[in-house]
Amino acid sequence: MEATFQPLGDQAVVVQFGTTMSLEAYQQVRRVALILDRHPIPGMVEYIPAYTTITIFYNPQALYDWNQKHTARERAEESDTLYQIVCDLIRDQLKQATVASAGEERTVEIPVCYGGELGPDLPDVAALNQITEQEVIDIHAGGDYLVYMIGFAPGFPYIGGMSERIAAPRRKSPRLSIPAGSVGIAGKQTGIYPMETPGGWQIIGRTPLRLFRPEDDTPSLLQAGDRVRFYPISMEEYRAFEEGSS
Amino acid sequence: MTVRVIRPGLLTSVQDAGRYGFQKHGVIVSGVMDPLAHRIANMLVGNEETQATLEMTLKGATLEFQKDALISICGGDLSPSVEGTPVPLWKPIFLKKGSVLDFGPCRTGIRAYLAIAGGWDVPLVMNSRSTYLRAGIGGFQGRALKAGDELSFGARTQLGEEMMKRLSSQSAQASFIVPEWGVAQEMVPNYTSAPVIRAIRGNQYDWFTKESQIAFFSEPYKVTPQSDRMGYRLDGPMLELTEQMELISEAVAFGSIQVPAEGKPIVLLADRQTTGGYPKIAQIATVDLPLIAQTKPGDTIRYTEISREDAEWLLLVRENQIRQLKTGILVKNA
Numbered sequence: 001m002e003a004t005f006q007p008l009g010d011q012a013v014v015v016q017f018g019t020t021m022s023l024e025a026y027q028q029v030r031r032v033a034l035i036l037d038r039h040p041i042p043g044m045v046e047y048i049p050a051y052t053t054i055t056i057f058y059n060p061q062a063l064y065d066w067n068q069k070h071t072a073r074e075r076a077e078e079s080d081t082l083y084q085i086v087c088d089l090i091r092d093q094l095k096q097a098t099v100a101s102a103g104e105e106r107t108v109e110i111p112v113c114y115g116g117e118l119g120p121d122l123p124d125v126a127a128l129n130q131i132t133e134q135e136v137i138d139i140h141a142g143g144d145y146l147v148y149m150i151g152f153a154p155g156f157p158y159i160g161g162m163s164e165r166i167a168a169p170r171r172k173s174p175r176l177s178i179p180a181g182s183v184g185i186a187g188k189q190t191g192i193y194p195m196e197t198p199g200g201w202q203i204i205g206r207t208p209l210r211l212f213r214p215e216d217d218t219p220s221l222l223q224a225g226d227r228v229r230f231y232p233i234s235m236e237e238y239r240a241f242e243e244g245s246s
Numbered sequence: 247m248t249v250r251v252i253r254p255g256l257l258t259s260v261q262d263a264g265r266y267g268f269q270k271h272g273v274i275v276s277g278v279m280d281p282l283a284h285r286i287a288n289m290l291v292g293n294e295e296t297q298a299t300l301e302m303t304l305k306g307a308t309l310e311f312q313k314d315a316l317i318s319i320c321g322g323d324l325s326p327s328v329e330g331t332p333v334p335l336w337k338p339i340f341l342k343k344g345s346v347l348d349f350g351p352c353r354t355g356i357r358a359y360l361a362i363a364g365g366w367d368v369p370l371v372m373n374s375r376s377t378y379l380r381a382g383i384g385g386f387q388g389r390a391l392k393a394g395d396e397l398s399f400g401a402r403t404q405l406g407e408e409m410m411k412r413l414s415s416q417s418a419q420a421s422f423i424v425p426e427w428g429v430a431q432e433m434v435p436n437y438t439s440a441p442v443i444r445a446i447r448g449n450q451y452d453w454f455t456k457e458s459q460i461a462f463f464s465e466p467y468k469v470t471p472q473s474d475r476m477g478y479r480l481d482g483p484m485l486e487l488t489e490q491m492e493l494i495s496e497a498v499a500f501g502s503i504q505v506p507a508e509g510k511p512i513v514l515l516a517d518r519q520t521t522g523g524y525p526k527i528a529q530i531a532t533v534d535l536p537l538i539a540q541t542k543p544g545d546t547i548r549y550t551e552i553s554r555e556d557a558e559w560l561l562l563v564r565e566n567q568i569r570q571l572k573t574g575i576l577v578k579n580a
Contacts (some may be wrong), residue, residue: 006449008499009529010557014449021494033270046267048497050521055497057266060532060558061565081555082562150272151495151521154381158495194272195381212272214371214383220271 001028003094005087011045012057013086025052026148030225032090035097041089042066049224050149051158058086107227110192112141112183112205113238119205125168125185136204137232139166140183140190145228155194155212155220159228162190174200181206183230194220205232208241248313249362251395255307255349260366260385261516262298265374269520275500276376276384279357279475279516279539282564283321286429287361289572290318290338292406292579297365298375300391302358304542306349307391309360315341315399316363316410320429322355322437322540328422337428340413345421355437355540363406364399379475379517408579427578433567439545440466441537444552444560448503448526450493458485462527463551467511471543476517478538480547484509485527495523501530501538513538531557533564 001024006014017028032054036047043063047056060082067085080088114137115122126133145161152158167188175198178184182193184201193199194211211221222228233241251258263284264277278284278301288297300307306324318338319326326333328345335358341347349358368375368386377385386395402410413423451459467482485505498504502514504524511527515538530538531552541547552560 007446007554008449008497009446009501010532010554010561012497012499014496019494046269048269048520050496051494053494053496055499057499060561064562064565082558083554149495149521150270152272152519154272154274156272212381214273214381218271219268219273219372224270 001025003028003032003091005090007083008055010083011060012055013083013090014053014055015090016053018052021051021148026146029054032094033224035093039093039097041086041093043086048151050151056086056090058082105225105227106223107229108222110183110207110209110228110230111233111237111241112207112230113233113235114140114183114205116235118235118238119183119203121168121171121184121202122204125166125202125204128168129166131165136166139163140204141230141232143190143230145190145230147222147224147226147228149224150220150222153193153195153197153212154214155222157191157211157222157226157228159190159192162188164188168202170200171202174198175203178203179206181208181211183207206238208238248311248315248399249397250310250312251307251391251393251397252310252346253308254391254393254395255302256305257303258307258391259301259377259379259389260298260368260375260391261301261377262296262375264516265372265376265378265384268372269497272520273372274378274517274520276378277374277516278359278376280321280355280359280536282435282536283357284359284361285568286336286433286571287318287320287359288365289568289575290320290336290429291316291361291363292403292409292575293361293363293365294403297361297400298368298385300360300366302349302360304352304356306358308349309347311341311343311345311347314343314410314414316402316406316413317341317347318361319358320361321358323353324355324358325350325353326358331422333422334424334428336434337424338409338413340410340423342421352542356542357540362399363402363410367398367400405576405579412579425578429571433571435536435540437537437540439541440548441534441541441545442548442550443534443537444531444557445501445503445528445534445549446531446552446554446557448528450525451527453487453491453525454505454527455486455488458483458527461485462511463549466546466548469541469543469545469547473543474517475515476519477515478513478541480511480513482510485511487525491525493523493525495521498522498526499529501532501535502526503528503530515539531560533557533560
């Protein structure tokens with residue numbers, strides 16, 4: 001899949017892989033992220049991976065200074081704009097770097113207390129799909145999921161791979177407050193709320209894990225590229241987990 | 247503790263250049279709305295540019311200094327004064343122990359940046375001192391300042407120390423002392439309630455109808471009251487797509503102008519989300535971000551198109567001016 005480049009203003013470049021969400025596009029984005037982790041380009045500030053794009057932010061002055069020092073490079077012509085220089089650097093990096101991408105995959109197990117007061121929409125999701133609540137739990141916990149990107153809120157994972165047998169539209173009127181750790185369904189997606197926030201997802205359970213950890217070096221429990229498995233726990237286990245962690 | 251908050255003003259928070267490097271975890275950048283005023287304020291007191299300043303909004307804070315201090319105020323003119331005497335913007339100011347700094351009516355702009363030599367001493371969270379108000383992290387206890395808060399500042403740089411010594415030796419009586427020199431007039435942005443802002447075509451510019459493209463770069467857009475540090479909602483001619491198209495969520499940047507289905511543009515600012523799914527009609531040139539950050543509800547913005555190459559060039563010219571200013575400050579205090 002060929003990468004296309006577009007500027008995002010005067011200090012970022014969007015590298016895009018196709019125009020539809022696909023596993024292949026995702027893998028390309030992931031590959032670029034892994035390469036940049038190991039070999040950041042000069043002047044790079046950070047990158048944001050998404051479904052089909054990875055956007056690389058750079059410091060124009062730092063890049064300019066670097067380029068001035070490396071005029072020996074054949075391509076560094078006077079007429080080159082910083083944007084052209086940054087695109088060339090990324091292209092080179094992607095060509096040269098070989099990355100053992102598959103070796104990095106993590107699986108994160110997420111305990112969920114399904115239903116009851118922690119998952120008030122479980123009955124609705126079951127009724128909508130004409131199955132029992134237990135079947136919803138079995139299907140949700142039986143799935144193999146992939147984190148495509150983190151966005152919307154700190155640590156909020158966009159997770160793909162949920163069975164359509166438990167899909168459910170967003171609630172007609174959003175709740176004003178959804179507690180942190182709530183596990184929800186919206187359409188064919190499932191997700192976890194890292195912070196208390198308003199929201200319209202159907203809430204089927206809650207995890208005692210903290211998804212957003214501002215005190216940690218890696219503040220998001222989940223990372224793009226993680227495999228995720230959910231497993232059911234009882235209310236007692238949920239409480240014990242909460243007490244144990246605090 | 248060395249600086250006591252008597253009145254906090256409308257919205258005063260500790261901010262630095264931003265929390266970079268964590269957007270891939272969904273953590274927003276935060277940081278100052280007017281990066282130029284913030285940087286110059288730090289430079290005028292001999293600070294590293296990474297130090298935090300206090301960002302005040304519309305109505306400034308009342309602060310009591312319990313120690314001698316070297317400060318500077320840059321950005322919007324919120325009528326700063328010490329014991330009833332106006333103090334100038336864009337200059338270093340030596341404040342005597344016991345002085346009370348106050349702010350009055352908002353004359354130009356909307357945000358003022360108060361730097362102190364040594365920097366506001368708050369812990370680094372994820373490598374930044376910026377307050378992330380919604381998540382309640384960073385800055386001063388993760389929140390805007392309140393009456394009774396006590397702030398402290400760090401150790402001055404050698405340059406800051408030298409500047410302070412020079413100023414303090416000029417007078418024994420005055421409660422504040424400013425030098426003759428300050429930032430050259432051509433470096434000070436022309437904050438206005440009707441700015442013309444240069445913008446580059448966004449990556450989905452071609453998705454919009456010809457009429458919308460023309461309207462965007464010619465008609466005035468009003469800043470609505472639904473505007474804050476996260477983004478400004480603008481009111482003006484409707485912007486429509488040629489056909490209904492869905493954008494797959496992707497990264498946004500400071501100054502991205504996105505257009506939701508109802509057709510009114512939103513300018514994304516310091517507290518923007520990391521990603522967005524609305525088409526982007528334009529991106530404000532970095533050099534003009536201070537101009538929009540200093541507008542307030544009711545103000546009118548016009549956009550004029552600029553090429554990416556020119557925006558890049560202007561940005562490098564600006565950086566060069568900032569370097570010269572830095573050298574100038576060093577030379578004056580050597």
